[in-house]
Amino acid sequence: MNAAIVVFLKEVIENLRDRRTVMNALLVGPLLGPLLFAGLTSVMISRELDRGEKPIEVSVVGAEHAPNLVEFLRQNGVKPKPPVVDPEARVRAQDEDMVLRIPASYGEAWRAGRTAQVELLYDSSQRDSATPVERLRGLLQAYSGQNGAMRLMARGLSPAVASPLVVAARDQSTPQSRSALLFAMLPYFLILAAFMGGMYLAIDTTAGERERQSLEPLFVNPVARWRILAGKLAATVAFAMASLTLSLIAFGIAGGYIPTARIGMVLDFGPRFAAIALLVMFPLVLLASCLQTLIAAFAKSYREAQTYLSLLLLVPMLPSAMLAVLPLKAQGWMFAVPLLSQHLIITRLVRAETVTLPQLLLCLGCGLATAAVAAVLTARVYRSERLAISG
């Protein structure tokens, strides 16, 4: 049997017997993402459903000064609440999202045909209240416009005289595009699963083996170092891919329970998505395994390797965070950058958008080339004399 296969089989068996590795690589890693994603999506969907339908609850101070206005609001989905004392303080303390205050002079001004004033108290730093505030402001404007038109008509004028311009807002956002942050996080969850799946093997097979003093006896065997490294890398990649596959299956199952269709959002976690995701992730998994092994080879102990590799887990978050904050338009060159290209392609796939063959090939080609460079680098480190010596 080829020595690399001997090493591979031994590493797989040994690590399958390690409860900590199995827990982290094959349970926590793969399930963390789908669970978080399902949770976040559910929260987002219930918010989205709230947007149009939920009645606006607002405390109205001085409702008795404008019974018609209050009645109009009530008919349009506003639930007036009893007045509160010191509304400014209550809004600032976030006890109330907003308060509508109608001054005593409202009735007098209204009857005299002057512009009557109502006050809307809110806190614009409270992002949560922005939507209801906008809706209430819109209703108040509508009431004003409606009555203004009636006053003009009563005087025999066309309402158009007073409104030479009207803006018709046509929001082109979809629930899909409004959940950009969510989609930006999704590839990270998959990449995280793959990185976590391989991490423990990368540490165990190099830093761990040196710390347990078994690397030196291993290297005394008549086997080229690169074959030993190949076996160890293959085991690391196998665990990472297993973790990724489990994660994709979990996403597939979780996807069935997320009521995305209710808000018209498309989420595609089907077999085709899973297959292409596995394919585009393969070069990245290879690259990650090499880098993890490389870093673990430099670390002086298991603990030190663990610290470095935990930091490495944060690296794949960069494109997610970047694309969430700056929603860049995908450029051609981006498909040549490992990590970024996986990110873009997985996002597109899950939104059921098309990925072209050149994009796919660019991602695979550049990914594999980068992984090859990392592998050669790791093999060089593996050849060094100091690698086997512990302490």
Add this chain to the structure above:
Amino acid sequence: MIEADDLHKSFGDVRAVAGVSFVARDGEITGLLGPNGAGKTTTLRMLYTLMTPDRGSVRVDGIDATRDADAVRRRLGVLPDARGLYKRLTARENIEYFARLQGLDAATTAQRCERLIAALEMRDIAARRSEGFSQGQRVKTAIARALVHDPRNVILDEPTNGLDVMATRAMRRFLHGLRDEGRCVLFSSHIMQEVAALCDRIVVIAGGRVVAAGTADELRAQTGESNLEDAFVRVIGSDEGLAA
């Protein structure tokens, strides 16, 4: 047969080995005696091809170690200073792993495992995972995996380190057995009594150099001391780092 010729090795400014030459013959036990830090482990590491000498050469059964390291490794059984086992594998699996890396087929592997497990009296631990093994059980397993390919030459770095009296005696018997089979046995030690009791030929190392070599009688004659331990102390110049 293991031949070391003018070996040199430095780590940065530290000259760990600065001119070590000796021959370890077949059918003999050769002891490498020296205080801690004398360069014994580094010398052995060059012999078993883990390190490349800065200068000098190593030949095993006439094969140059730098030219054909794999052929040399096939002819060597090595118990290094680092003798970690795979904790989540059983003793037998530990041995089998090295047998496969040596390229042995399944039948030979099974047969050799059986023989070594019997010879080292480790039948009771063969099917146990090596986590929690005593020092003696660990050394037995490490020796078994080092010898599974039936090498002509055996190198052991401080083989009795950490062993209790019984295990040490068993180890000495085992080394004698290897010699009587006609193998070349080379081991290092900082324990004078052990070297005196075990070796046919002694190489004394201090400060990275060979300071004396020969049989016990030759060493006694060279130094004019009737006691071998006194002879060791005399050629090294101090008893620091040695153990009686």
